[in-house]
Amino acid sequence: MVTDHIVKLRDAREVLKEMSFETRELQRGYANRVLRIDITKNTVEFLPVTEEMKNLWTGGRGFDLWLMFKEINRNTKWDSPENPICFSGGPLGGTISFPGSGKTLVTTISPLTDSVMDCNVGGYFGPYFKFLGFDALCIVGKADDYIIIVIDGVNNKISIEKAPLESNDSHVISEELTSMYADNELDMRNIAVVSSGRAAEYARMGILNFSFWDWRRGIARMKQAGRGGIGTVFRNKKMKALVVKSLPLNPAWRVVESKMAKTFTDNICTSHCKTDRERICKIIDKWNSNPEYILEMMQDIQKMERYISKTAIDEICKKTGMSKGQLYHIATFYKDFTLKPAGEKVIQVCFGTACHVKGASKLLETLEKELGIKNGETTSDEKFTLEAVPCLGYCSIAPVIKIGEEIIGNVRLKDVSKIISERRGK
Ligand code: FES
Known part of the structure; x- marks a missing residue:
């Protein structure tokens, strides 16, 4: 939070350039603009993303290379001012629909090879930058003194600032800047800092760190763009950090996801939900409607x-402000959750190696016949749900089934009927 130390850092800042911008909704994965910042001239420009760019280069590494092609010439070296550092996610960047879509591609001419080098990295920068309505960032030039670039999506401002007192160490500066720009503890998750430490000035293999706020540990943790010495180029440009502050609640993607979730929901959950709204609300209240406890709430x-x-x-x-898209992602990602009512008892049939060789498939088939349902289904009286699962940890008594909390080992096919009828009555 804002301590005396942070106030001192802020007071020592000198704004070299400030410019307003509007956030933008995405259309089919594109915001249709690139942010270009020249730190020699202190200029900020918005470049259009053309149809040709989209068709030929898609985004991510493709956009980065296209931008580099536009900026460099045959004599450009890694430490030439015109050598850009380009950042871009792809058209799927920042969605939570596909693995890897939170990544950012970073490209520059490498001090190690003197050729173009790209590197992909996690952290929050890429998605947050996309939420503000940018497809790529291109930083060119070289500052006279150490600077910080701030892209603030809440106050709609982009600024280039002299930063004389901020730390030269990545992990320290990430925490300093996260504290400086967050309005409160929860807001710290909306800040992403890109930085490189002082060592990058003395070695050509300097890495670039991308922070994300780990609220459980209360620290800024980092992902690295580690290839090719991109951090060395960053420091050579006299950049101390690049900060992005995201919109806290309503990035463009979530709107689209919520629409998709509605279609999805209507197909899955019908009007005969036998749910008790009051008891659900009590559970949500128990967790203070705090999205940080979403898993506990849903469990x-x-x-x-x-x-x-x-x-x-x-x-x-309604109560937490989370989007339906996010909630359905969670509900379908974790095996703990189901979107259809499960039976009173779940019968799990182990399909681990030991159980497999002892006839798990035959056992499942027999259970399916006995219950009149298939794997993954629930009986019409809602007594049993049947599911095949990985090793249950009781391999010495394979084949194993688990009914509710009860483990039953050495199951013989001829016993299945008796096992079920006994449990049906319980
Ligand atoms: S393989 Fe079935 S319990 Fe381990």
């Missing part, structure tokens, strides 16, 4: 209702 609801109903999604969305 409690799953336990109570045996599934995550449409009503539950609606109430969580």
Whole structure:
């Protein structure tokens, strides 16, 4: 939070350039603009993303290389002012729909090879930058003294500032700047800092660190663009850090995802939700409607209702401010959650190696016949749900099934009927 130290850092800043910008909604994955910042001339420009760029280069590494091609000439070296550092996610950047879509591609001429080098990196910078409505960032030039670039999506300002007192160490400056720009503790997650430490000035292999705020540990953690000495180029340009502050609640993608989630929900959850709205709300209140405890909330609801109903999604969305898209992502990602009501008892059939060689497939088939349902389904009386699972950890008594909390080993096919009828009555 804002301590005397942070106030001192802020007071020592000198704004060299400030410019307003509007955030922008994405259209089919593109914001249709590139941010170009020249730190020699202190200029900020918005360049259009053309149809040709999209068709030929798609985004990410493609956009970076296209921008480099426009900026460099045959004599450009890694430490030439015109050598750009380009950052771009792809058209899927910042969605939470595909693995790897949070990555950013960073490109520059490498001090190690004197040729173009790209590197991909995680952290929050890429998605946050996209949420503000930019497809790529191109930084060119070289500052006279150490500077920081701030892209503030809340106050809609881009600034280039002299930063004489900020730390020269990545992990320290990331925490300093996260504290400086966050309005409160929760807001710290909306800040991403890109930086490189002082060692990068003495070695050609300097890396670039991309921070993300780990709220559990209360520290800024980092991902690295580690290839090719990109950090060395960053420091050579006299850049101390690049900060992006994201919109906290409503990035463009979430709007689209919520629309998709509605279609999805209507197909899955029908009007006969037998849910108890009041009890769901009590659970959400128990966790102070705090999105940080979303998993705990959903686990409690799953336990109570045996599934995550449409009503539950609606109430969580209303009370926590989270988007439906996010909630459905969570509900479908973790095996703990189901979107259809599960039976009173879940019968798990182990398909680990030991159980497999002892006839797990035959056992599942027999259970399917006995219950009149297929793997993954629930009986019409909602007594049992049947599912095949990986090793249950009781390999010495394979084949194994688990009914509710009860482990049953050495199961013989001829015993299946008896096992089920006994549990049906319980
Ligand atoms: S393989 Fe079935 S319990 Fe381990």
